Amino acid sequence: MKLLVVEDEALLRHHLYMRLGEQGHVVDAVADAEEALYRVAEYNHDLAVIDLGLPGMSGLELIRTLREQGKVFPILILTARGSWQNKVEGLAAGADDYLVKPFQFEELEARLNALLRRSSGFVQSTIGAGPLLLDINRKQALLNDEPLGLTAYEYRILEYLMRYHQQVVAKERLIEQLYPDDEERDPNVIEVLVGRLRRKLDGGIGFKPIDTVRGQGYLFTEVCR
Known part of the structure; x- marks a missing residue:
């Protein structure tokens, strides 16, 4: 998933960038x-982590502005302000969750995963579609209970398509799931990765859940649960 981290403390910002990247996310920090x-x-971002005590425009003002702009991705507030009044104010501004510093990264990760699941319409840490099962926590895909052996990039594409099943996903959005920097992006890589992913999903059983919508992108046609 592509995450936005807004944190003015340089060391913490770098730590979040590195740790979230290690979890398979593409991070704008x-x-x-x-x-x-x-x-x-x-x-396009799938979730934002925002500190309240930002220089200039505050985190609360930023959250309000994002919601006024029609941005609907989940927002988690990360701040040293731990009173219940601060929590109420942050949630009222449009945030979805609130974590007080100092915190354990494992708790942050769990909260982010829960927000991402709910925003995609799922309540469990697995996504199923026919013979395919995706374990989000383990970053693993099983076809008829056998590991698919996906690369990290193949897995990211599959997870994104399944989260947004029954929706056409533009190639540009998939590129953003793989590369944090513009100069690294090559649209042809997506075609290669999707081609490899299709062959692995077929698995000799004819499972073909990914369609190409000409001029628009890719569509995961199976209903996910």
């Missing part, structure tokens, strides 16, 4: 609201 708004305007 910025220090202030102005840069955050620019990134949101340029790219």
